[in-house]
Amino acid sequence: MSTKAPKDKPLHSFIAGTSAGAIEAFVTYPTEFVKTRSQFARKGVAREGPITIITSTLREKGLRGLYAGCGALVIGNAMKAGVRFVTYDYFKGLLQDKNGKISAPRSLLAGLGAGMTEAIIAVTPSETIKTKLIDDSHSSKPRFKGLIHGTSVIVKEEGIRGIYRGLFPVMARQGANSAVRFTTYATLKQFVQGNVRPGQALPSSLTFAIGGIAGLVTVYTTMPLDSKKYRNSFHCAYRIFTEEGVMRFWTGTTPRLTRLVLSGGIVFTAYEAIMKVLR
Template identity: 35%
Template sequence: MNKESDILSRVAAGSAAAVFQTTVSYPFEFLKTGLQLHRSLPGAPVFNMMYPLKVYFAGCSALNVGALFKTFVRFTTFEKACQLMRDPSLPATAALSGPRLLVAGTITGFMESLWIVPFENVKVAMIENALFHSNGSQTIAKPAVDKLSATSSTRPTFHKSVPQLTAREIALQKYAKNPPLHFFPTIKEIYLTRGLRGFVQGTMPTIFRQVGNSAVRFTTYTTLKQLVSPNKALNEYYAFGLGVVSSCAVVALTQPIDVIKTRMQSKHRWTTYKNSLNCAYRIFVEEGFTKFWKGWTPRLFKVGLSGGVSFGIYQYVENLVALMRHEGYLK
């Protein structure tokens, strides 16, 4: 089988699986993000989990676009990383050892994280905007408005005059009152209120999370695959089950990083946290150690379902392409 066409078939299979599983499992992503954005401070109301159906898909478009980029980078990079880490003294068909698999998965996670950060920021902003409209309150936008008012009122003047607001402050006031709900208007909101840096908020925790996700997922999945079916193609049902198991390991080990990532990508992060370390410290002191696992239940459903479906569909399409090549329908 031609190596380049084999990689393309893997990318096509992975892209189809990524869009499908992202859409199907997105309500869990919405609940996970909403729970993580909610600060469990004394006297704070409990996070409302009941919304109209369309609200549960707020930000799905941003995540789907990001998933296409992520999947392309994931499968192409993992293939190249495995070739790079292969021991030249062993046969080309020999399986990679555990440590080499871990390094290949880490490289893959780092590369794909660079592509998804902007789309993660758009997704979080779209979810915050949807929660604002659904809850019918000013509580989400209030910190930014309060801080803006305080900044404007403390400017030194020699006479009474109408405060002159900057373009960014005008945009903040506009979007605080009526935040957009759709993909491109949200991109415009981020650019006008936060500039280009608004698309790269939470880069470091996102990189750490993606590196952890890919390292744990690919290492666990490939290791189990080598144990279950070392010498032949894996059945898609086994692939689904192994994908679920590997996803459970991902949630258990990377949830605290995911919570910090979500908080750092909030549109009002600048009113609350200085940096990722400050965010982690304030969560620990103000909310408690267990809050680092906020949203773990919907994330477990989301990541478990998405991992199982992704690997299951990927293996099914890969087996189908291999069969069609064997039968002579494809070259």
């Protein structure tokens, strides 16, 4: 007898994905702020550690300083999570077997497609704006007065092409991120449901743990693709390797690890909980 689960509606996936993405982005934003600030360090200048960045920001800017550029990321993360889950569920529906299960290679392919799609629609523009807002907030005389003002100035000065600069490396990064994250999550979830808790719904605590592990795996397999310091990805890789050494590819790993472990747990737990209500 087939045990295939009913197919989720795209609208439900989008609503659950955008909601989960917004929640995850707001809760974990301070770690994203620290990671981005750590990657602004220039050669020859002592890099600040995560604790130093947090304490200096709180002292100079207050709690709001840790959320500089937050609006861009929350909106962008909500949109990209919505697109990611809708796209992944669509590809998964095409690639899964008659019992609703999907093999690791096919999940990898579905995640890759989802990540590249979200990079084009949401990630590239939102992260470009977010990064510029964080960089501006750290200057002695900030130019931007907020998300809307900052976005309008950026678009006015650089045009639409300006916020899509670096699209190729972002597509590569997001494709790899989603491929690894979804494959790890789907594989672990199927294993637990098939061997540890057969026929039972997973509690939120277990979903969070599986999502956190998926985030952990994602960090260490995709970190070299997360450098935003250069405009061209091949030039970036060459310059970083020859001038700063191979370990520079993993600069910012600690805050990114914190963020993706938390985000993996939060986004999958929120998504599954919201989907249960919508179903």
